[in-house]
Amino acid sequence: MNRSFYRFALSFRGGVKGDMKAVFAEKMYNDHSFPREEKKFDPLSRYIEEKADFEMSTAIFDELYKQYEERFL
Template identity: 50%
Template sequence: MRQSFYLFTLKFRGGKKEDEKVKFASSMFNHHDFPKAETSFDKISLYIEELADPNMPATVFDEIWEYYIEDSK
């Protein structure tokens, strides 16, 4: 079974503070209602769009998603 996007993204936490992926992961971690078990692009993307957190921009989500898909192959 594929690891959730949330668990995959947590590996970016603790990196260089200026890295956008680190900011995204840290902000995601602090949103307790983030869909932690989700593996669906559409459901996570909708959550991020509706949340509109400046530390979780869609462009960074798309970048991390590409890593996530590559890692799943």
């Protein structure tokens, strides 16, 4: 399947309160400048580090990206 990271991460939206993956997904969804079609780690990581909301943790991103990579890449 040719799915972007954004589409994958949205599946965590609406999770249990306090679940950091759900928080990440919600913040990502509300960030209208998030690179929604991107699939590659480096551009996404750079965006998270430089432009994303502080609640979009790089550690959570790394965890989500690893799951994304195992499933779709």
